[in-house]
Amino acid sequence: MVRCLVSLCAREVVRNHSSSPSWLGWVPRELYRPLLEAAFASGRPLAVGELAQLWPERTLRVGGPKTKESFSPNRLCVQALLLAVVRGLGDRRCALQVLDLCGLHGDEGGTGDSMGGWSLTVAVCTMVVQAKAGVKRTQKKDGDRERKRFSALEREMDLKRERAQKKGAVEPNSGGTGFSGSVSEQDLTKGVRRRMEIERKKRTGLEDINIEEKEDSCDVLVHIRADLFVNARSWERVRVALTTSGPLKLQCRYLRVEEISVSSIRTLLSLLPRLGLLGVDIRYSSLGVTGLAELLALLSSFPSLNSLRLHYCNLDFRRDQVGQEDALRSLSQGLASLQELRRLSLTALRLPGQLRVLLSSLPQPLEILELPYLSLSPSDLAYLFCSHHASALQQLDLSENRLDDSTLPSVRRLLSQASSSLQHLSLSGCGLTDSLLGLLLPSFGCCRALKSLALALNPLSMAGLLDLVRMAARLPNLRQLLYPNPLEDYQPGLPDLPSSAQLLDWPLDESTDINMTSSQLNKVLLDSGRTDLILTCDLLNYDKDLVA
Secondary structure (H helix, E strand, C coil), X not given: CHHHHHHHHHHHHHHCXXXXXXXXXXXXXXXXXXXXXXXXXXXXXXXXXXXXXXXXXXXXXXXXXXXXCCCCCEHHHXXXXXXXXXXXXXCCCCXXXXXXXXXXXXXXXXXXXXXXXXXXXXHHHHHHHHHHHHHHHHHHHHHXXXXXXXXXXXXXXXXXXXXXXXXXXXXXXXXXXXXXXXXXXXXXXXXXXXXXXXXXXXXXCCCCCCHHHHHHCCCCCEEEEEEEEECCCCHHXXXXXHHCCXXXXXXXXXXXXXXXXXXXXXXXXXXXXXXCCCEEEXXXXXXXXXXXXXXXXXXXXXXXXXXXXXXXXXXXXXXXCCCHHHHHHHHHHHHHCCCCCCEEEEECCCCCCCHHHHHCCCCCCCCEEECCCCCCCHHHHHHHXXXXXXXXXXXXXXXXXXXXXXXXXXXXXXXXXXXXXXXXXXXXXXXXXXXXXXXXXXXXHHCCCCCEEECCCCCCCHHHHHHHHHHHHCCCCCCEEECXXXXXXXXXXXXXXXCHHHHHHCCECCCCCHHHHHHHHHXXXXXXXXXXXXXXXXXXXXXXXXXX
């Protein structure tokens, strides 16, 4: 109740920007967080900038895991935040040392004025480079002022030296020692000349100190932690930001790269700090088996790496080619070197029959295993249920791997092994008919920890869907069920055993009330007393990560 009241009051405060000068200097430090959250939620970039520039704590975290209450960041608010961090570098009232932007970005190209991962990466890298340029401009101004000060001091010393010489010409030297005032004046002149000589050597490069090295040793004032999204258009800017030594230091938590070469990925990995990188996501890149083995060797130098995702990366694996078995063993050894790996995603790599070679060498059991479009063979599924990963799995994705009577027993054994830990399961597009689903329902019912279940694009009838929902209602922790449109909802002409692609492209029957299906399924839930289970057939907007 108190937190809600504080949030409501904070929204009212940041709404009127004209009053900020009157309260900004008197806000207690514990209220900066709710005020900043209110400014982000209300889309108030000016308030975001003012609060960030005077941030009173060492760490500022913006973003975080996606939840139902989370929102996509407003582009203007994010830009105001980054500009305020740069301005705060010269403000003694700002105590900021770590800016954590991990998880801040929204969907690239999504609705609204949100900032996607690629745009945020470019903005952050630009901020790092501009902060360095700002320091250089400040140093240049300070150098100009220093030179002017020494020039004025030199002119003053010249005048004093001329006066001393005239005074010495009029008054004779007493005792051969000279006047004490004249001697001290000469010593002072020598000291000034020495300082001016050192300064002149620095400007002309004659001093032994390397000026460029001095600039490179610029103190880091703020560390920037972010998830980086790199492709061919942003690669150069990210490279420059990572090699820039200035008041802002860029660090990466999750790295996502798309459509860039192995050599570019290798260069990028060599520039990243070894500590702090938790995950790497490589998409749409032609790696080849040799290239992937080379990258795995580099990834072994990141001690905290726990997630590796490879999506549509062409490995060009052909059994008839000489040396492919050795290449697979190299991949296995590379995966074995990732000591902390807990999540592995291999999408559309198409390595049928090779799962044992790849996964058996992993030192720790995987908690998240995603194998969609992998063309899994019966031997692959047979290996999974007897592997050391089975009992530790929390998330399993076998989507778009065709299941039949020969492979279903292995899947059932796998679900039995993972029943106590499995929280998210996806079997979308696996060709499950009513009869196959009937064999799997008891295995689903044993997974008491299951929170989300995805079965889209499977050829199920309305009767099969009703059985599925009745089973789902008995799972106490299940919060989301993604079900397929029943075969009765499609236009006539659909094959008896349609593929997932045919179900995706085939038009629905307009004469059929689509809401009727949803009403019948939700009635089953209500009769079971479940009001906390969401049923949906919307494949595009389904997100298991929103489940608490």
